[in-house]
Amino acid sequence: MNPTPGEGGKVIAFPTTNPPEILDAELVDDHTPVPVDTPAVDGSTWLERLRSQQRQPILPSYLTSLSEAKEAGKWVARHYAHKAGYHLARSPLYALRLAVRSPRGLLLLAVATGRWVTDAEGRPARSETATGDKAELYLKLSQQRDRRVQLRWIQLGLVAALGLVAFLVLPHVLPEWVLWSCAVLAVGLLGKLGSPKDKPVIASRAVLSGKVQKLTSDSVVQALSVLGIAGINQALAKNPDAIGFPAPITRDGPGWRADVDLPPGVTVAEVIERRAKLASALGRPLGCVWPEGNAEIHPGRLVLWVGDQDMSKSRQPTWPLRKTGTVDLFRPQPFGTDQRGRWVDITLMFVSMVIGAVPRMGKTFTLRELLLIAGMDARAELHCYDLKGTGDLSPLAPISHRYRAGDEPDDIAYALADLRALAGELRRRAKVIRELPKDLCPENKVTPELAGKKSLGLHPVVLGVDECQKWFEHPDHGAEIEEIVTDLVKRGPALGFVTLLATQRPDARSIPTAISDNAVLRFCLKVTGQQANDMVLGTSSYRNGIRATTLSFRDKGIGYLVGEGDEPRITRSVYLDGPDAEQLAARARTTRVAVGRLTGYAAGLDLTPDEDDGSTLLTDVLAAIGDADKAWSEAIVDRLAELRPAIYGPWADLPTGSAKATQLASALKPFGISTKQVWGTDPATGKGANRMGVKRDWIAQALTERDQQRGHG
Numbered sequence: 277m278n279p280t281p282g283e284g285g286k287v288i289a290f291p292t293t294n295p296p297e298i299l300d301a302e303l304v305d306d307h308t309p310v311p312v313d314t315p316a317v318d319g320s321t322w323l324e325r326l327r328s329q330q331r332q333p334i335l336p337s338y339l340t341s342l343s344e345a346k347e348a349g350k351w352v353a354r355h356y357a358h359k360a361g362y363h364l365a366r367s368p369l370y371a372l373r374l375a376v377r378s379p380r381g382l383l384l385l386a387v388a389t390g391r392w393v394t395d396a397e398g399r400p401a402r403s404e405t406a407t408g409d410k411a412e413l414y415l416k417l418s419q420q421r422d423r424r425v426q427l428r429w430i431q432l433g434l435v436a437a438l439g440l441v442a443f444l445v446l447p448h449v450l451p452e453w454v455l456w457s458c459a460v461l462a463v464g465l466l467g468k469l470g471s472p473k474d475k476p477v478i479a480s481r482a483v484l485s486g487k488v489q490k491l492t493s494d495s496v497v498q499a500l501s502v503l504g505i506a507g508i509n510q511a512l513a514k515n516p517d518a519i520g521f522p523a524p525i526t527r528d529g530p531g532w533r534a535d536v537d538l539p540p541g542v543t544v545a546e547v548i549e550r551r552a553k554l555a556s557a558l559g560r561p562l563g564c565v566w567p568e569g570n571a572e573i574h575p576g577r578l579v580l581w582v583g584d585q586d587m588s589k590s591r592q593p594t595w596p597l598r599k600t601g602t603v604d605l606f607r608p609q610p611f612g613t614d615q616r617g618r619w620v621d622i623t624l625m626f627v628s629m630v631i632g633a634v635p636r637m638g639k640t641f642t643l644r645e646l647l648l649i650a651g652m653d654a655r656a657e658l659h660c661y662d663l664k665g666t667g668d669l670s671p672l673a674p675i676s677h678r679y680r681a682g683d684e685p686d687d688i689a690y691a692l693a694d695l696r697a698l699a700g701e702l703r704r705r706a707k708v709i710r711e712l713p714k715d716l717c718p719e720n721k722v723t724p725e726l727a728g729k730k731s732l733g734l735h736p737v738v739l740g741v742d743e744c745q746k747w748f749e750h751p752d753h754g755a756e757i758e759e760i761v762t763d764l765v766k767r768g769p770a771l772g773f774v775t776l777l778a779t780q781r782p783d784a785r786s787i788p789t790a791i792s793d794n795a796v797l798r799f800c801l802k803v804t805g806q807q808a809n810d811m812v813l814g815t816s817s818y819r820n821g822i823r824a825t826t827l828s829f830r831d832k833g834i835g836y837l838v839g840e841g842d843e844p845r846i847t848r849s850v851y852l853d854g855p856d857a858e859q860l861a862a863r864a865r866t867t868r869v870a871v872g873r874l875t876g877y878a879a880g881l882d883l884t885p886d887e888d889d890g891s892t893l894l895t896d897v898l899a900a901i902g903d904a905d906k907a908w909s910e911a912i913v914d915r916l917a918e919l920r921p922a923i924y925g926p927w928a929d930l931p932t933g934s935a936k937a938t939q940l941a942s943a944l945k946p947f948g949i950s951t952k953q954v955w956g957t958d959p960a961t962g963k964g965a966n967r968m969g970v971k972r973d974w975i976a977q978a979l980t981e982r983d984q985q986r987g988h989g
């Protein structure tokens with residue numbers, strides 16, 4: 277507030293020896309102005325000031341994270357192994373050089389010895405005293421030289437005599453290899469001595485120094501001053517120290533980090549907008565310069581990280597899930613790396629996600645990676661749709677419950693049938709959750725324990741759609757698809773549905789606002805405009821400086837990740853090509869087979885959209901039960917496999933009877949049939965027992981109901 281003295285009043289200076297800057301003053305009455313600023317430095321207490329300080333980590337990150345430490349260790353080992361290999365391969369050349377240069381070395385040694393023995397270094401001093409009136413001094417120096425030379429000759433003679441004795445005696449005493457080693461060493465030393473200074477023996481380097489210019493406060497201020505931001509330029513003109521550095525510029529991972537306080541009124545967004553100019557001013561590639569805000573402190577706090585290497589070219593550490601491991605979708609999983617090469621985790625449960633970018637930036641790769649992560653949780657039921665139709669998601673087919681590539685009418689019909697089934701499943705789950713006791717389901721949402729109970733059927737359902745705009749823009753079914761997907765995105769997360777949508781044209785038609793608004797996770801690779809940016813990353817993102825428009829076309833797989841953690845993070849997804857993805861899916865399939873979680877398409881039991889219920893399963897099961905009134909599930913599965921090996925063969929291959937029973941139970945569930953304990957006789961032992969099974973009547977009744985619904989009477 278500006279000083280506003282009342283009529284007749286005046287503002288007086290604050291009477292202290294060390295007066296605070298009086299910016300504002302308020303008049304209590306006409307004559308007594310009172311400053312509103314307190315004399316203390318900033319009005320805060322010692323404790324508050326202490327608390328406002330940020331603690332830096334005690335140990336560097338590579339010492340606190342086992343995976344980072346391993347990665348660093350491996351890197352160092354590889355580095356020195358490379359150097360050793362490089363020089364070993366060139367060692368014959370080095371040996372040749374040393375041998376060729378050794379005669380010169382011998383000559384230089386002889387000359388140096390001669391100079392030493394004859395005291396050559398004293399010659400200039402003696403010559404100087406030889407003339408003029410310094411005869412006495414000359415005499416002294418000559419006598420000193422004679423004594424010195426005499427002593428040195430004796431020393432040389434002794435060394436030569438010792439050498440001669442060694443030369444004559446040692447060959448008879450020492451083994452041959454020692455003599456050879458000494459000879460090689462001598463030649464090596466002479467060769468080294470004989471090497472000219474400008475032509476070293478090891479002339480080339482195994483690794484080229486990647487040393488980059490250090491980031492200094494001067495270079496940062498200089499760079500910020502040429503961005504054309506009026507607020508910065510005006511402030512710098514008045515005060516060259518207008519740009520503040522609240523913390524020292526330090527190394528942070530493979531780069532430099534500068535915390536910068538921009539002049540009052542300037543926001544970080546203004547700097548981010550000019551990222552390319554900033555990179556140019558710092559003389560670094562665009563992919564090295566990453567300005568970010570720290571809105572927690574204030575909108576003018578810039579965190580500038582300048583990497584040693586372009587992010588798109590730097591080596592990504594090995595993905596922890598690449599070789600081994602299963603996934604719990606309820607826990608954070610490594611999704612990508614940030615600029616500093618640290619893993620960025622993502623938790624897929626209870627969220628929906630939107631991925632957007634211009635073509636060829638890595639959308640499909642990202643979606644495929646996320647579906648692979650989901651696939652590694654054997655409980656997760658995958659519904660994969662590749663509407664581009666090029667088969668990019670085909671590696672996931674062996675673990676998918678539903679899978680389709682393409683957007684032909686039959687593909688759309690298939691998807692529609694699946695989505696309708698998912699809508700039904702959503703309603704069923706809502707009822708199950710509603711009816712569960714509060715102590716089992718305190719938050720009215722799926723928990724890891726509930727998802728693990730097969731009988732409840734609350735396992736994660738992951739729907740992944742590439743080029744999703746083709747669904748929503750469909751002239752006939754677009755509205756219905758939108759309605760179902762909106763429901764999946766809104767109500768689905770709490771009920772175990774994870775919806776992942778990718779599009780190359782992020783606008784309101786491609787991903788309807790009701791859907792994009794409810795997506796918690798957002799990953800935006802390169803986009804070209806503010807609208808697309810905000811569509812993927814959320815309203816006002818562009819204004820707040822979260823701008824995927826500043827990414828370059830070379831930044832493949834790199835984007836802003838929003839929704840995981842408090843701050844948006846620049847993240848590079850994991851590069852997994854087709855064969856990698858197939859290998860990972862094969863691993864996931866093995867796990868699924870082992871726990872009896874191979875369903876739907878992957879198990880050879882895909883839905884047939886032409887038929888309302890999707891398959892001939894009911895009639896097949898009826899045939900498998902035959903004349904009996906009930907049968908064990910495992911026996912039914914074996915008979916089904918005999919009936920239709922192509923479809924039911926994989927079921928019968930399951931390792932245990934209970935896995936077969938679980939398989940049949942999940943296949944019958946969509947028809948409203950639950951398997952129960954039924955009495956039967958084990959053909960192998962002839963003993964009776966209770967095991968999971970099906971009664972003939974249940975199947976017959978379900979078939980009758982279906983036929984009535986179809987109007988078959």
Ligand SMILES: Nc1ncnc2c1ncn2[C@@H]1O[C@H](COP(=O)(O)OP(=O)(O)OP(=O)(O)O)[C@@H](O)[C@H]1O
Pocket residue numbers: 633634635636637638639640641642664780832833834848849850851852
């Ligand atoms: N994480 C990554 N790291 C490095 N390169 C990547 C990464 N992800 C994708 N790429 C590269 O980007 C290329 C394009 O990827 P992708 O097919 O996923 O793009 P897209 O955005 O889905 O394209 P389109 O819109 O045409 O479907 C890939 O061929 C791959 O070489």
